[in-house]
Amino acid sequence: MTQNADFEDWVKTGQDLLERFLQQHLPAPTLAPQRLHEAMRYAVLDGGKRVRPLLTLAAGELTTAPLPTLITVGASIELIHAYSLVHDDLPAMDNDVLRRGKPTCHKQFNEALALLAGDTLQSLAFQWLSDPRLALDPARQLHLVQQLALASGSRGMGGGQAMDLENTNQNPTLPELEAMHLKKTGALIRAAVLMGAHCGQPLDENAQQHLAHYANCIGLAFQVVDDVLDAEADTSVLGKTAGKDAAANKPTYASTMGLSQARAFAQELHDDALHALAQAGSQTQRLAQLAHFIVHRSH
Amino acid sequence: MTQNADFEDWVKTGQDLLERFLQQHLPAPTLAPQRLHEAMRYAVLDGGKRVRPLLTLAAGELTTAPLPTLITVGASIELIHAYSLVHDDLPAMDNDVLRRGKPTCHKQFNEALALLAGDTLQSLAFQWLSDPRLALDPARQLHLVQQLALASGSRGMGGGQAMDLENTNQNPTLPELEAMHLKKTGALIRAAVLMGAHCGQPLDENAQQHLAHYANCIGLAFQVVDDVLDAEADTSVLGKTAGKDAAANKPTYASTMGLSQARAFAQELHDDALHALAQAGSQTQRLAQLAHFIVHRSH
Numbered sequence: 280m281t282q283n284a285d286f287e288d289w290v291k292t293g294q295d296l297l298e299r300f301l302q303q304h305l306p307a308p309t310l311a312p313q314r315l316h317e318a319m320r321y322a323v324l325d326g327g328k329r330v331r332p333l334l335t336l337a338a339g340e341l342t343t344a345p346l347p348t349l350i351t352v353g354a355s356i357e358l359i360h361a362y363s364l365v366h367d368d369l370p371a372m373d374n375d376v377l378r379r380g381k382p383t384c385h386k387q388f389n390e391a392l393a394l395l396a397g398d399t400l401q402s403l404a405f406q407w408l409s410d411p412r413l414a415l416d417p418a419r420q421l422h423l424v425q426q427l428a429l430a431s432g433s434r435g436m437g438g439g440q441a442m443d444l445e446n447t448n449q450n451p452t453l454p455e456l457e458a459m460h461l462k463k464t465g466a467l468i469r470a471a472v473l474m475g476a477h478c479g480q481p482l483d484e485n486a487q488q489h490l491a492h493y494a495n496c497i498g499l500a501f502q503v504v505d506d507v508l509d510a511e512a513d514t515s516v517l518g519k520t521a522g523k524d525a526a527a528n529k530p531t532y533a534s535t536m537g538l539s540q541a542r543a544f545a546q547e548l549h550d551d552a553l554h555a556l557a558q559a560g561s562q563t564q565r566l567a568q569l570a571h572f573i574v575h576r577s578h
Numbered sequence: 579m580t581q582n583a584d585f586e587d588w589v590k591t592g593q594d595l596l597e598r599f600l601q602q603h604l605p606a607p608t609l610a611p612q613r614l615h616e617a618m619r620y621a622v623l624d625g626g627k628r629v630r631p632l633l634t635l636a637a638g639e640l641t642t643a644p645l646p647t648l649i650t651v652g653a654s655i656e657l658i659h660a661y662s663l664v665h666d667d668l669p670a671m672d673n674d675v676l677r678r679g680k681p682t683c684h685k686q687f688n689e690a691l692a693l694l695a696g697d698t699l700q701s702l703a704f705q706w707l708s709d710p711r712l713a714l715d716p717a718r719q720l721h722l723v724q725q726l727a728l729a730s731g732s733r734g735m736g737g738g739q740a741m742d743l744e745n746t747n748q749n750p751t752l753p754e755l756e757a758m759h760l761k762k763t764g765a766l767i768r769a770a771v772l773m774g775a776h777c778g779q780p781l782d783e784n785a786q787q788h789l790a791h792y793a794n795c796i797g798l799a800f801q802v803v804d805d806v807l808d809a810e811a812d813t814s815v816l817g818k819t820a821g822k823d824a825a826a827n828k829p830t831y832a833s834t835m836g837l838s839q840a841r842a843f844a845q846e847l848h849d850d851a852l853h854a855l856a857q858a859g860s861q862t863q864r865l866a867q868l869a870h871f872i873v874h875r876s877h
Contacts, residue, residue: 306732315732315740366697371668371689390670394693395732395740398665398700402731405704409723417716424708424723432701433605433614433694441614441694 286568293336294329296346300354304407318388318396319403323361326379330501330573331356331467335475337565338490342479349478351413352423355404356471359431362400363467365393367440373527401431415478423474430470439463443529451530457499464505465498472497472566482560489559496552497570503545504574506531510538512578549574585867592635593628595645599653603706617687617695618702622660625678629800629872630655630766634774636864637789641778648777650712651722654703655770658730661699662766664692666739672826700730714777722773729769738762742828750829756798763804764797771796771865781859788858795851796869802844803873805830809837811877848873 301323306316332353339349368375368383369390376386385393408424415423429435439462446459472494476482482490509524510533524531532541552570556563600622605615631652638648667674667682668689675685684692707723714722728734738761745758771793775781781789808823809832823830831840851869855862 310733312732312737312740312744314744315737319732362697366693369670369693371670371693391743392740394665394668394670395736395743397697398661399730399732399736401697401700402727402734402736405723406727406731409720409727411717411720411724417720418710421708421710421716421720421723424704424720425710428701428705428708431698432705433611433618433698434609435701437694437698437701438611438614441611441691444690444694445611445613 286565286572289565289568290333290572293333296350297329297332297354297357298324300350301357304354305403314388314392315395315399318384318392319400321381321387322365322384322393322396322400323358326381327357327361328576329353329357330569331360331471334468334471334494334497334566334569337569338472338475339478340565341490341560341562342476342482343562344475344479345414348413348415349475351407351410352474352478353471355408355427356467356474358400358404358407359427359436360467362397362404363436363440365397365400369393372440372444404431419477423477426470426474426477430466435462435466435470436464439466446530447528449530451535453535456530456532456535460499460502461495464502465495468498468501469494486559489555492555493552493559493566493570496548496555497573500545500548500552500570501573503532503541503548504576506533507538507541507545508576508578509533545574585864585871588864588867589632589871592632595649596628596631596653596656597623599649600656603653604702613687613691614694614698617683617691618699620680620686621664621683621692621695621699622657625680626656626660627875628652628656629868630659630770633767633770633793633796633865633868636868637771637774638777639864640789640859640861641775641781642861643774643778644713647712647714648774650706650709651773651777652770654707654726655766655773657699657703657706658726658735659766661696661703662730662735662739664696664699668692671739671743703730718776722776725769725773725776729765734761734765734769735763738765745829746827748829750834752834755829755831755834759798759801760794763801764794767797767800768793785858788854791854792851792858792865792869795847795854796872799844799847799851799869800872802831802840802847803875805832806837806840806844807875807877808832844873 305320305323308317308320310316335353335356336349364378365384367373368378369385375383377383384396404427405424408427413420431437439459442459443463469491472490476490506524509531532544536544549570553567556566604619604622607616607619609615634652634655635648663677664683666672667677668684674682676682683695703726704723707726712719730736738758741758742762768790771789775789805823831843835843848869852866855865
């Protein structure tokens with residue numbers, strides 16, 4: 280088996296385990312209030328690459344964390360990601376109609392339900408993460424809650440979205456763009472890596488810092504590649520509306536640096552990530568493969 | 579000092595402690611992203627009766643819980659309440675322009691910022707509640723996170739709001755109306771009481787059940803009184819748009835039972851709450867006074 284086929288199998292297995300967990304643990308659509316539960320499931324199930332929980336699984340291998348714990352933690356992070364997409368697509372934000380090849384949540388249901396589905400997905404993430412059955416030491420588990428809350432909040436993902444709003448129709452400098460993306464996309468990706476590692480044997484301070492650097496680099500690379508794909512891909516391949524950043528006058532790496540420079544920057548970030556990773560531990564193969572996957576994906 | 583003056587002093591002291599905690603712990607308006615932090619502070623500070631955190635403080639007296647812990651826990655619950663009001667006032671939901679005598683958050687800022695302020699207030703609630711400085715046993719603290727997540731989510735407050743949406747222009751039966759309110763308003767009020775008690779000496783199963791019954795009764799009474807006030811009060815006294823339930827064709831206790839019946843029902847719930855409370859423990863004076871306060875308030 281080639282290394283690539285092995286990685287693809289690992290990704291598929293991880294995605295299947297996550298999908299099964301999400302299917303089973305999201306509130307059943309037969310449970311009241313039914314429409315809300317349908318909207319929550321619609322927003323989460325059967326879509327997305329599950330990059331964040333895959334990073335959690337991979338980082339957990341580094342510290343030999345138990346798989347069931349990693350699945351729950353990764354699924355909680357995915358709920359936060361899914362809720363952020365639902366709210367981001369609302370008319371008051373990006374006003375988008377297509378997501379993962381399907382109508383966005385507020386198009387399929389309505390705005391009020393999409394708003395509430397996002398809100399309750401966030402609550403559910405913290406419910407799963409604080410579940411007493413997680414089989415982690417309570418103090419360590421509490422730290423996971425703290426990490427996810429910080430990554431989601433006004434100094435993390437939510438703050439990055441607010442900075443993104445302020446940037447529209449402005450011409451931010453590259454450092455300003457980077458500061459925004461380190462929060463908007465980076466904070467949750469970083470949390471996915473560090474929380475996964477946190478579920479196993481404690482890493483020393485030095486290894487943690489290298490892992491955090493890896494996470495920052497791939498978080499930023501993820502966004503740079505997103506911008507490049509948005510600028511050049513077809514809507515049909517992307518599964519969401521392409522070219523919408525330019526249409527919305529949103530500054531991106533593609534518009535700020537130019538396409539080829541942005542592609543080169545993503546590759547630099549990838550190399551920087553791998554360099555840091557080599558100093559974080561020995562079981563880093565999956566994290567390295569995921570960095571490659573993030574930078575070289577086509578959607 | 580009369581009993582009433584003593585209670586008013588206790589309320590004032592609790593409100594002041596909470597306000598100071600919120601002032602100090604909400605992200606500073608000088609911190610980036612500034613507009614988001616301004617919107618978060620606007621939505622929380624300088625407004626509201628702080629009924630939920632007062633219930634937390636009162637329930638904590640029952641189990642001799644430490645005051646600083648109760649303030650943090652109560653403040654976290656208040657963040658969830660504040661976020662729900664911000665989202666509830668959005669055009670996609672109740673489309674309201676006035677709250678606590680001020681323009682609603684999306685009127686003062688804009689819809690996108692109000693949406694994000696609500697989202698990040700929810701994250702902040704879980705950040706405060708998982709703070710390692712809370713000085714609680716980690717397993718107990720984790721249980722608080724679990725309680726708040728359940729109370730906020732699709733089987734609690736958020737689910738109640740979805741049921742409320744479904745009820746608009748319908749004629750729900752009284753049991754349906756009650757089921758909705760037990761979630762929409764009741765879940766967080768119940769959590770405020772039980773989480774406060776949870777911060778101190780463990781209660782036995784029997785006392786916990788009586789306390790939960792007290793909490794259910796006052797949670798429902800709170801909503802019944804809200805409906806009555808909405809139907810009969812002036813906008814200037816209420817601090818929010820009066821008569822909006824009728825205008826929106828929302829079924830309420832006032833419209834379903836009639837005003838005088840609804841007032842009598844609130845009193846019955848009050849009496850039922852006090853009956854349960856008498857069996858929950860000996861330090862229940864503040865909880866009893868709060869039940870009275872909830873039922874006999876004018877706004």
